[in-house]
Amino acid sequence: MSTRISTSSSRPSSNPLSRVTRRAPWLQRRGSARWLLLLAAAAGLFVAALDAYAVVTLLPKMLFDLDVPVDRIEQATPIVSGFLAGYIVVMPLIGLASDVHGRTAVYLGALAAFALGSIFTASAAYTGEPPYGLIGLPWLVAGRVLQGVGGGALVPVALALAADLFPAGGRSPAIGAISAIQETGSVLGPLYGAVLAAWAETLGSWRFVFWANLPLALACAAGFVVAQRRLSPMSGQRTQQPERGEVPPADWLGAVLLGIGLALLVVALYPDDPAHRAVSAFFWPAGVGAVVALGAWSWRQASDLAPVIPRRLLRSRVFLGASLANLLAGGGLMVALVDIPLMGRGVFNLTQLDSALLLSRFMVAVPLGAILGGLAARRLGGRWVAAAGMLAAAGFFALLAGWNEHELARRLVGIREADLVLAGGGLGFGLVIAPLATAVLDLAQPGRHGLAASLVVLVRTLGMLLGLSALTAFGLSRFYQLFNAGPALRLIPGSPDFTAQKAAFDARVTQALVAEYHSIFLIAAALCVSGAVVAGLALVDSARSTAGRTTASR
Numbered sequence: 001m002s003t004r005i006s007t008s009s010s011r012p013s014s015n016p017l018s019r020v021t022r023r024a025p026w027l028q029r030r031g032s033a034r035w036l037l038l039l040a041a042a043a044g045l046f047v048a049a050l051d052a053y054a055v056v057t058l059l060p061k062m063l064f065d066l067d068v069p070v071d072r073i074e075q076a077t078p079i080v081s082g083f084l085a086g087y088i089v090v091m092p093l094i095g096l097a098s099d100v101h102g103r104t105a106v107y108l109g110a111l112a113a114f115a116l117g118s119i120f121t122a123s124a125a126y127t128g129e130p131p132y133g134l135i136g137l138p139w140l141v142a143g144r145v146l147q148g149v150g151g152g153a154l155v156p157v158a159l160a161l162a163a164d165l166f167p168a169g170g171r172s173p174a175i176g177a178i179s180a181i182q183e184t185g186s187v188l189g190p191l192y193g194a195v196l197a198a199w200a201e202t203l204g205s206w207r208f209v210f211w212a213n214l215p216l217a218l219a220c221a222a223g224f225v226v227a228q229r230r231l232s233p234m235s236g237q238r239t240q241q242p243e244r245g246e247v248p249p250a251d252w253l254g255a256v257l258l259g260i261g262l263a264l265l266v267v268a269l270y271p272d273d274p275a276h277r278a279v280s281a282f283f284w285p286a287g288v289g290a291v292v293a294l295g296a297w298s299w300r301q302a303s304d305l306a307p308v309i310p311r312r313l314l315r316s317r318v319f320l321g322a323s324l325a326n327l328l329a330g331g332g333l334m335v336a337l338v339d340i341p342l343m344g345r346g347v348f349n350l351t352q353l354d355s356a357l358l359l360s361r362f363m364v365a366v367p368l369g370a371i372l373g374g375l376a377a378r379r380l381g382g383r384w385v386a387a388a389g390m391l392a393a394a395g396f397f398a399l400l401a402g403w404n405e406h407e408l409a410r411r412l413v414g415i416r417e418a419d420l421v422l423a424g425g426g427l428g429f430g431l432v433i434a435p436l437a438t439a440v441l442d443l444a445q446p447g448r449h450g451l452a453a454s455l456v457v458l459v460r461t462l463g464m465l466l467g468l469s470a471l472t473a474f475g476l477s478r479f480y481q482l483f484n485a486g487p488a489l490r491l492i493p494g495s496p497d498f499t500a501q502k503a504a505f506d507a508r509v510t511q512a513l514v515a516e517y518h519s520i521f522l523i524a525a526a527l528c529v530s531g532a533v534v535a536g537l538a539l540v541d542s543a544r545s546t547a548g549r550t551t552a553s554r
Contacts, residue, residue, distance in 0.1 A: 033227070033230050033231040034165045034166070034231065035174075036227045036230060036231070037161070037165065037224070037227040037228055037230075037231050038158070038161060038162055038165060038174055038177070038178065039177075039181075039227075040220070040223040040224040040226075040227040040228075041103075041107060041154075041157065041158040041161050041178070041224060042158055042177065042178045042181040042182065043181070043219075043220045043223060043224075044107070044110070044111055044114075044154045044158070044217075044220040044221075044224070045154050045155060045158055045178065045181060045182040045185065046181050046182060046184065046185040047114075047185070047213065047216045047217065047220055048114060048147075048150070048151030048154055048185070049151075049182050049183070049184075049185025049186045049189060050185045050188060050189045050192050050193075051114075051118070051147060051151065051189070051209075051210070051213055052083065052147075052151060052186070052189060053185070053186050053187075053188075053189025053190050053192075053193070054189045054190065054192050054193025054194075054196075054209055055079065055080070055083075055144075055193065056189070056190045056193070056356075057190045057191075057193045057194040058193045058194075058206040058209060059079065061205060061206045062079070062140070062206055065205070065206070066124065066137050066140065078137075078141040078144075079137075079140060079141060079144050080144075080270070081266060081267060081270040081280070082141045082142075082144045082145040082148065083144045083145065083147060083148035084148065084266050084270065084461075084465065085145065085148065085263040085266045085267055086144070086145040086146065086147070086148025086149040086152065086263075087148040087149070087151065087152035087461065088152070088259070088262045088263050088266055088458065088461055088462075089149070089259040089260060089262065089263035090148075090149045090152050090153050090259065091152060091156060091259065091262075091454040091455075091457060091458045091461075092254075092255040092256075092258045092259050092308060092451070092454055092458070093252075093255045093256065093259055094106060094110070094152070094153040094156055094157065094450070094454060095156050095160070095255075095450040095451035095452070095453060095454030095455070096250045096251075096252065096255050096308070096450065096451055096454075097450070098156070098157050098160055098450035099160075099250070099447055099448055099449065099450040099451055100250050103157050103160060103161050103164065103450070104224070104225075104228055106153065106157055106450075107153075107154065107157045107158075107161075107224060108221055108224070108225075109153075110149075110150045110151075110153035110154045110157065111150065111154070111217045111220055111221050112150070112217075112221075113146055113147075113149050113150030113153065114146070114147055114149075114150025114151050114154070114213065114217055115150070115213060115214050115217040115218075116146055116150075117142075117143045117144065117145070117146025117147035117148075117149070117150055118143065118147060118210045118211070118213035118214060118217070119143070119210075119214070120139060120140070120142050120143025120146055121140055121143030121144060121147060121210045122143075122207045122208075122209075122210035122211045123139070123143075123207075124137070124139040124140035124143065143210075152457075155182070155453075155457045156450055156453035156454035156456070156457050157450065157453070158178050158453075159175060159178060159437060159441065159453035159456065159457070160441075160449040160450040160452070160453040162174040162175050162178055162441075163175075163441040163444070163446075163449040163452070163453065164446070164449055168441075168442045169378070169442070170378060171438060171441065171442075172373075172374045172375075172377040172378050172382065172434045172435065172438040173371075173374040173375050173378055173434075174374070175374055175433075175434045175437050175438055175441070176370045176371050176372075176373055176374020176375065176377075176433065176434035177370075177371060177374065179367075179370040179374075179430075179433040179434060179437070180367035180368070180370040180371045180430075181367070183363075183366045183367040183370055183430070184367045186363065186366075187360065187363040187364055187366070187367065190356060192209075193206075193209055196208065196209050196212065250306070251300065251306055251307055251308050253300065254297055254300040254301060254307060254308040255308050257293050257294070257296050257297035257300065258293075258294070258297045258308055260289075260293045261289075261290050261291075261292075261293030261294035261296075261297055262290075262294075262458070262462070264286045264287070264289040264290035264293060265286075265287075265290040265294075265462075265465075266465060267280055267282055267286040268280055268282065268283045268284075268286035268287040268290055269283075269465055269466065269468075269469040270465065270468070270469070271468065271469060271472040279469060279472075279473075308451070309451070309455065310444075310448065313443060313444070313452075316443055317538050318439055318440075318443055318538055318539060318540055319439075319440060319443055320538065321439075321534050321535065321537065321538020321539060322436045322439040322440050322535070322538065322539060323440070323455070323459045324531075324534050324538075325386060325390065325432070325436055325531045325532075325534045325535040325538070325539075326432075326436045326456065326459045326460045326463065327459050327460070327462065327463035327466075328390075328463065328527045328528065328530055328531035328534070329390065329393070329429065329432050329436070329460065329463065329528075329531055330459070330460040330461065330462065330463020330464040330466075330467060331463045331464065331466055331467030331470070331524075331527055332393055332397070332429070332467070332524045332527050332528050332531070333429055333463075333464060333467070334463070334464040334465075334467035334468050334471065335397070335467060335471060335520060335521070335524040336359075336362055336396075336397075336425060336429070336524075337359070338468065338471060339471070339517055339520055339521070340355075340358060340359045340362060340422070341355040341356060341358065341359050342355075342517075343403070343513070343517050344358045344359070346509075346510070346513045347403075347404075347405050347510060347513055347514055347517070348405065348407070348408055358418075358422070359422075361418075361419045361422035361423055361426070362422040362423070362425055362426040363426060364423070364426065365422075365423040365424070365425070365426030365427045365430060366426045366427075366429055366430040367430060368426075368427060368430060369389065369426060369427040369428065369429060369430020369431045369433075370430040370431075370433045370434060371430075372427070372430070372431060373385050373386075373389060373430060373431035373432065373433060373434045373435060374433075374434035374438075376431070377434055377435040377438060381539075381540075382434075382435030382436070382438055382439055382539050383435070383535060383536055383539035383540060384536070385431055385432075385434075385435045386431070386432045386435035386436055386439075386532075386535035386536075386539060387532045387533075387535045387536040388428075388431060388532075389428045389429065389430070389431030389432035389435075390428070390432055390528045390529070390531040390532035390535060391428070391528070391529070391532045392424060392425070392427065392428025392431065393425060393428035393429050393432075393528040393531075394525045394526075394528035394529045394532065395424075395428075395525075396421060396422075396424055396425030396428055397425070397521045397522070397524040397525035397528060398521070398522070398525045399421050400421070400425075400517070400521040401517075401518045401521040401522045401525065402518075403418075403514075403517075403518075404514055405510060405514065432531075432535070435535075435539070436456070436535070436539075437453070437456045439539050439540075440452050440453075440455060440456050441453060441456070471520065474519075474520065474523075475516055475520060478515075478516045478519055478520075479512055479513065479516045482511070482512035482515050482516060483508060483509065483512040486508060489501070489504055489505050489508060491505055
């Protein structure tokens, strides 16, 4: 049945934060304590994001130490796909667990899993050293999966905590702040990994980066506990347990099936050898497993009295619209993250470092956009902010579709035009984060904030995964189509005109790459326009949502 949230109700709050402290007038008065707890939770997200993106710069050294041949680089794919699989499989379970057992227990458990995964990763042995020869790369992959489980679990818990601590209509700034802190970790991660590994060369090289996660995780746990105790007026008392009927029943089997199905989907779709195929070598077995698991979940979802995702939520126009817009935003974001550095190397002839710095112009604007989006959504309504952000992202891709090999030389009032375009694109993608997340969290009843937050993260991550797979498939096909469109080219080393042959070959490659990226960017622009339309039509203003909505409870 549907129930209206009312702060004046005499019924005990179903908010899972009540395991730590009940909603009461003191909670509304202690604004600084609420923000302190929220920032303490976000600190864990920052550390996990640092680690996730540090692997980008550490991967070559990791593979060298583990004796992975350069010509078998696809063997390293599980280091990334394993992290993603762990990240996704835990989402439905963690959302439910934090609703049932409380945010504090699940948050601290997630930090413990992240720390344990860091130990596995840091202690992965050289593959050629007996008796550890068989547990080099597999040991490392196991560590990355555990890190994905722990790091992934922190995100929905922190978002749910924001929904617990701040009322509907006023929580978008808090969600924007959390997202900004996480995105800042993503920006600094590659630099953090490179600097720390270089500084610690004598202390274990890349391994030291993962050993450093242990004191960082401990500090985050201690900070969270201290902030929680400061917020609670019962800090010295035993944590209260929920009363019977406070929290809706949880379908744990359904959550497990959903998580396994999505994890297998990650394994199936992640391109482990993008130069030759768009999907994984395990596409068919993993894909069949995903279909079976998701089919079983769908059957339970339709027949269970208390399904994983409340049925009224699935029938909500706002939920479906916010989820679709989030999916499209995730796909567009992946296009930017992948193709901007590739364009830097293939079209602008930049080094790997300079290509990463080119992408950083885009990345540094995302946290700023997240903060602005949260603040603007509270004043203007999430619908218009989300639509504006998606339109800004569409304009960004439309401008990228006009770039050529001379783009980096253009200046506007002494500033490189490309930098302004990249920053504007990052700002647009940042703007949409808080409004879309807030729309879903505002729909959920307090006893299901954790599940709602996990769905927000899950949909965005799936959008990025689907975008990566589709991008690889289309990019490969489009490049070879364009490259082979002209007359055949031959490279004959030692021939008198080899220099001219190579120049013609390089020019053909550049021309094909530019045209390929133009096509991809135009498709991404169309996706973002679609996302803007969906957000504008489906979302409702915060004021209307707070005043007149009913929560989805079953």
